[in-house]
Amino acid sequence: xxxxxxxxxxxxxxxxxxxxxxxxxxxxxxQQNGVLKSSADHTFLKNLDRTFSVEVETDSVTNQKQSGRxxxxxxxxxxxxxxxxxxxxxxxxxxxxxxxxxxxxxKANKMLETAIELIDRPDDDREYLAMLQWGxxxxxxxxxxxxxxxxxxxxxxxVMPETYNSEKTREISDVLNYKLKNDVVDLRxxxxxxxxxxxxxxxxxxxxxxxxxxxxxxxxxPPVSFDFEYRDDDKKYHLDRDLTPQEFxxxxxxxxFDQYVVLADAPDHESNQNFGIPSQNxxxxxxxxxxxxxxxxxxxxxxxxxxxxxxxxxxxxxxxHYSDRQLGILAAEYFQKAELFNIDLTxxxxxxxxxxxxxxxxxxxxxxxxxxxxQPTKWKVENSWGDKVGEKGYFIMSDEWFDQYVYEVVVExxxxxxxxxxxxxxxxxxxxxxxxxS
Numbered sequence: 001x002x003x004x005x006x007x008x009x010x011x012x013x014x015x016x017x018x019x020x021x022x023x024x025x026x027x028x029x030x031q032q033n034g035v036l037k038s039s040a041d042h043t044f045l046k047n048l049d050r051t052f053s054v055e056v057e058t059d060s061v062t063n064q065k066q067s068g069r070x071x072x073x074x075x076x077x078x079x080x081x082x083x084x085x086x087x088x089x090x091x092x093x094x095x096x097x098x099x100x101x102x103x104x105x106x107k108a109n110k111m112l113e114t115a116i117e118l119i120d121r122p123d124d125d126r127e128y129l130a131m132l133q134w135g136x137x138x139x140x141x142x143x144x145x146x147x148x149x150x151x152x153x154x155x156x157x158x159v160m161p162e163t164y165n166s167e168k169t170r171e172i173s174d175v176l177n178y179k180l181k182n183d184v185v186d187l188r189x190x191x192x193x194x195x196x197x198x199x200x201x202x203x204x205x206x207x208x209x210x211x212x213x214x215x216x217x218x219x220x221x222p223p224v225s226f227d228f229e230y231r232d233d234d235k236k237y238h239l240d241r242d243l244t245p246q247e248f249x250x251x252x253x254x255x256x257f258d259q260y261v262v263l264a265d266a267p268d269h270e271s272n273q274n275f276g277i278p279s280q281n282x283x284x285x286x287x288x289x290x291x292x293x294x295x296x297x298x299x300x301x302x303x304x305x306x307x308x309x310x311x312x313x314x315x316x317x318x319x320x321h322y323s324d325r326q327l328g329i330l331a332a333e334y335f336q337k338a339e340l341f342n343i344d345l346t347x348x349x350x351x352x353x354x355x356x357x358x359x360x361x362x363x364x365x366x367x368x369x370x371x372x373x374x375q376p377t378k379w380k381v382e383n384s385w386g387d388k389v390g391e392k393g394y395f396i397m398s399d400e401w402f403d404q405y406v407y408e409v410v411v412e413x414x415x416x417x418x419x420x421x422x423x424x425x426x427x428x429x430x431x432x433x434x435x436x437x438s
Contacts, residue, residue, distance in 0.1 A: 020342060030340070036324060039340040044333050048396050052380050054307050055368035059084055059091045061393030063386035065167035068138040072096055072103065073384035074314045074363040075145035078410075079154075079253055081312060087252070088232040093157040097166040098245070099145070100138065101219045102152045107136040108180055108211040110282035112204045115184040119191045119200065130433035132184070134279065135177045138169045141277070142314050142363070142410045146257035147286025152222075153245030154253060159226045165218035172218040176211065183207040228252075257287055261416065261424045263299045264291040264408045266437055267350035271295055272419075276428030277438050291408055291437060292424040298417065300376060300402070304369055305415040312365050312382070314410035318352075319362035321405055328390020330381065330405070331398035349404055353436040360407045360437070364395070376402070407437075 017023055029038045058081045064073050076094045084092040114131045121128045165172045186207075187200055195203075228240040228248060243251070269275065270293065277289040303313045322332040338345040352358030368380030379402060381395040390396075413421065431438055 039335045039337045041336050052368035052370045056310055056312050058367050061387055062384045064384045067169040070384055071140045071363040072145050074365050077365045078312050078314050090233050095155045095157045095160040097162050097219055098155045098160040099148050100166055101215050101222050102148055104215055106282045111180050115187050116200050136180055141280055141289045143287045143289040147283040153249040155245050159223055163219055259412050260410055262291050262408050262410050263302055264293045265296040265299045266293050268353040269293050272423050274423055274426045274428045276430050278430050279433035290428045294420045294423050298420050299409050302411040302415045303409045306411045307369050312367050315366055316360040316363050316408040318358055318405045325389050328395040330401045332401050332404055
């Protein structure tokens, strides 16, 4: 049998299509409206009313705009709502741009440091190529945010506001990664010419000084100290002078990130195992990226316990599947794609991860859940895509979507069972950069 398609095959495909009921009408609908709208089951919307039995009071949403900083926005969102309530400052925001600056600088250091560590590897070495591919993007993990805040502190958004480049990162990312790969080439050439490790690290410092200059041009100069001046919701004036970002964090936020853990539901990996992702640790002495793979029930139970206690929850998910950005809907049941095309789209969560169809592509914040007879039916989600989508920026997620497309949550240790704490506190098994969770 030939490997290529034949004219006979094509004719049979057409004959099979002609036998599908209403195929012409369905084709017109999809061609005119697209897959999502054509597959939407509007009768399911009755299950997505935006009333929740458990709901944390929050402020207006933030907007990451054309950047990949969802993980950082979600991290700061979990902090800003508590800050706003404690100090009576409605819609307060920390400067995402401030932490973004150091995020990109630290990633540049990580890339160049890894290049030195792998300096004698061949050009087609898998780890070396993974380093080049990872590069210096604006994506990240919750632990990266915690490490950045612990090292560099926080500042209010007014102290270091967004710039064109922080809100639209592609241009600076392109030139930054081009420059860093040029630097890697130079390091390897210097090594081939006989440079010592100390000399290579001297090269690295010069290269990072250039990166620092690029970031100042793109994002602005990070403040060394600032005055925290504001008027609270009661119209009372406040002024706290000459604070460093670290002093501001310790005085006004003082969160102990060591009390937080990442719980995962990754059924393609060993259950009840703590995993580490060293390739994504770019502050070497900072909080490390670890995921305790305790399974879906533990993930949900801990998230619900946190919400009941008035604490929002950072979570990582695969937002591109079965979602309507404009309506703010995350629901596999709402989009009947298999029925529309009369095909089998059955694939498990484990199989999606194993085939790389599934990935943790976006981070948001859980702010509510609707419990019926103690079981979740839907969840309230704070996104960072501005207030023009969803309901003023808030999304609604069906519990089935949570089951299929949520991979991790960040909660305080106190919400975990004793068995789950054992997993969290066990030595982390290091995953390779090309692992499905990396």
